[in-house]
Amino acid sequence: MSDAREQEQHPVESAYHARLPIGERMDATALTEGLPWAFEQITMRPLEPMLVPEQPRGGEVDPQSCNTCKPSPHIIWQDEHWKVSAGWEFSGLPFLGAIAPREHWLLENAPHEVLAAYGPLMQRISQAVKSIPGVARCHFARWNDGSAHLHLWALARPAGMMQGRGAALAFWDDMLPPIPVEMGEEHLRIVADALAAGGGETFPHR
Numbered sequence: 001m002s003d004a005r006e007q008e009q010h011p012v013e014s015a016y017h018a019r020l021p022i023g024e025r026m027d028a029t030a031l032t033e034g035l036p037w038a039f040e041q042i043t044m045r046p047l048e049p050m051l052v053p054e055q056p057r058g059g060e061v062d063p064q065s066c067n068t069c070k071p072s073p074h075i076i077w078q079d080e081h082w083k084v085s086a087g088w089e090f091s092g093l094p095f096l097g098a099i100a101p102r103e104h105w106l107l108e109n110a111p112h113e114v115l116a117a118y119g120p121l122m123q124r125i126s127q128a129v130k131s132i133p134g135v136a137r138c139h140f141a142r143w144n145d146g147s148a149h150l151h152l153w154a155l156a157r158p159a160g161m162m163q164g165r166g167a168a169l170a171f172w173d174d175m176l177p178p179i180p181v182e183m184g185e186e187h188l189r190i191v192a193d194a195l196a197a198g199g200g201e202t203f204p205h206r
C-alpha cells in the first residue's frame with residue numbers, strides 16, 4: 001500500500017506554472033505599498049519549485065488520526081454541527097479561534113445542512129468576539145492547508161488598530177506582545193458565554 005508520502009514528487013505541469021520564475025526572488029513592493037500601514041520592508045524567499053503530489057494534510061490519509069476530531073479542553077463552545085476552539089497558547093490578538101464542524105467533514109464533502117448552519121453562526125461569532133472589551137471587529141479566514149478537517153479562523157481586531165486592517169491582522173498576532181493567561185481565559189469565557197446565549201454548550205471537555 002502506498003500513499004502520497006511515498007510517491008516521488010514532480011513539478012506541476014500547467015500553463016500557469018510554466019511561466020513562473022522558479023528560483024527567483026520576487027519584489028515585495030506590492031506588499032509594502034499595498035499594506036503600507038503594516039509593512040515597511042519585506043524580503044521574499046526565492047520562489048521554490050511547485051511539486052506534486054503535495055504532502056498530505058493532517059487527517060487526510062487517516063481521518064482516525066485527525067486532531068481536530070479529538071475531544072479537547074480547548075473547545076470553548078459547540079452545538080449540534082459546529083465547534084469553536086481557542087486558547088492553545090495565548091498570542092498577541094485579543095482572541096483567535098478556530099471554527100470547525102463537529103464531524104470530520106472537508107469543505108468538499110460537508111453536508112449542506114452543516115454548511116447552511118455556518119451562516120447564522122458566523123454572525124453570532126462576530127458579535128461574540130466584538131463583545132470582548134477593546135475589540136472593534138472580527139475577521140474570518142479559511143485556508144485549510146494544515147489540517148484536512150474543514151476549519152475557519154476568527155481573529156479579533158483591536159479597536160483603533162488601523163495597522164491591523166485586512167490580511168495584515170494575522171501577521172500581527174505573532175508580533176504583538178502575548179496577552180496574559182488570565183486575560184486570555186477571560187476572553188475565551190466572554191466569547192463562549194456569548195455564543196451559548198444563542199444555543200449550544202460551553203467548554204464541553206473541561
Ligand SMILES: [Zn+2]
Pocket residue numbers: 059063066067068069103104105149
Ligand atoms: Zn477531523
